[in-house]
Amino acid sequence: MAEESSRRNFLRSGLAVAATAGSLLLLPKSVEAARESGRSSTSTKGKHFAMVIDMEKCIGCDACTVSCKAENVVPMGVFRTWVEKHERGNFPNIRLSFAPKLCNQCDDPPCVPVCPVDATFKREDGLVLIDYDKCIGCGYCIQACPYGARYIDHERHVADKCTFCVQRIEQGLAPACVETCVGGARVFGDISDPQSELRKIIDTQPIQVLRPALGTKPQVYYVGLDVGVA
């Protein structure tokens, strides 16, 4: 009997230690809620942001790429927006095709469900953002993005991508790339507002999105998207 009770005591104390450690590990939700940052915004309430890019108007000047880098202090070697340039056709019947790309802020973003620690999220105003304090840098979101929009910020060691210049649009400004676009190819706005310039273009012109078959519901639309642009 003595052996039984000593074993019972051993198990009991072991269980107590495990239970204490386990409860300490699980942070209460209220503490987490206090740390939530950027997951909602009052200034953009009721809006749903999107962009339309008219490829006919893009001249391949790369001003958008540069202004984005400057505005968002994007590290060397990675890009939040870029312009692909392709020569098509056979001489003398050739054309230059410019495809500005950026994060599509998808309405069904494949990068959000795969984050193991809920560091990336989609806001009500349509923006897909990253909580840099939560990101563990596993790279899953980067793998999941079909558009190559995401990258690891090698200075901050977290995932990052285009945010539609959230810091600007919350102030009522346009994203840096839109502001800078020389040809006026990029139009930004609230797609839920039927009177917005963005919505008028989308409603009246034939538009495309990148890789629609994947079901990501991208919110960056293209007028005149060239064949073979993925």
Next chain:
Amino acid sequence: MFGPMEYVFPNEAVEWTILIVTYPFVTGLVAGAFIVSALVYVFNQEKFKPVGRLALITSLVFLFLSFLPLVAHLHQPQRAIEIMTRPNFSSAMAAFGYIYLFYLIVAMVETIFLFRVNSVQRRDSSSGILKIVYSLLSLGTKDISGEAMSRDMKIVRLLAVIGVPTAVLFHGYVGFIFGAVKANPIWSTPLMPVIFLMSAIVSGVALLIVVYVGSSYFSGKKPLESVVSSLSVLLGWFVLIDVSFHGLEELYRAYERTASWQIVEQTLFGQLYWTHIWGEFILGSFIPLALIAIPRIRRSAKWMTLTSILVVGGVFSMRWNVVIGAQLISRSGQGFLTYTPPLIGRESVLSVVAIFSMSLFLLILLTSIFPWRDETKEVRTLG
């Protein structure tokens, strides 16, 4: 028709490196070795009995090391625990924390109970640190009667039964992590968890053959021909199943020829020619199958060690092809990335060598603490 257009997107890089090749390889070894021990303790397969304890120990060794390649790969490793404290369960990766913890507990407790009698006996005959170790491992018990041993084996059996689906989940979820990524044409397939699991069992059984032969000679005894032969037959069947599933998957792709087939084909037969055709299939599957088919070879410890090394190399190639190979394809669908693992550094060949060196060390340590040969203490509780 539209002119050559080879390009990759500017942000593209091989983010999941050789460490992430190592992770599913290691978890595969865990699952495979555990299945062999389950064949003994759940399905009462007598022919594997001499290797049942060793199989559990081998599984445990790699289980202890599983988290290493993952944490080493994270860009914020100090936040690694948040996968358990703040998991987002829509992510298959979040499953890792809890499945790993649960499986670790199951495997550790099963090992403790399987060797409890040995621990009790060794506690009495040892001193110093070893005495403390064995005291802990014997869970403060002294009873080594037949009744107590029978109870031990009931617990072992229960844990083995729980452990089988857990092992399947532990490795299957990794297949899901890749298989559910629609952005990547090589990864995206419902068969991925199945292919991963089958090759996991292949790698575990093959490794166990090597470990059994090695441990036998290390302890001064010849490996039993019957055990080597039985393990080889098991290996042969699973290699066949593995090749079938993988071949089926590639056959479908080649036949259906969807838009991504062009670049996938280039990758499989171009970039990955050596690791895919030679590493995974010819050297890793077909030649071993041919060897195992010969009775004289599958009874021979030396020949089966060689065959098993080929198989294990083949499974590692498969992990390489899936993890690295798929990332070589640009999302543009029209270009390739390149990747050569550095020799030293955080995500380097040296890191992988270090992890496997640790496994050898742990294996030697655990096989000296837990006497894997001493099965006379086990009491059959069923049939």
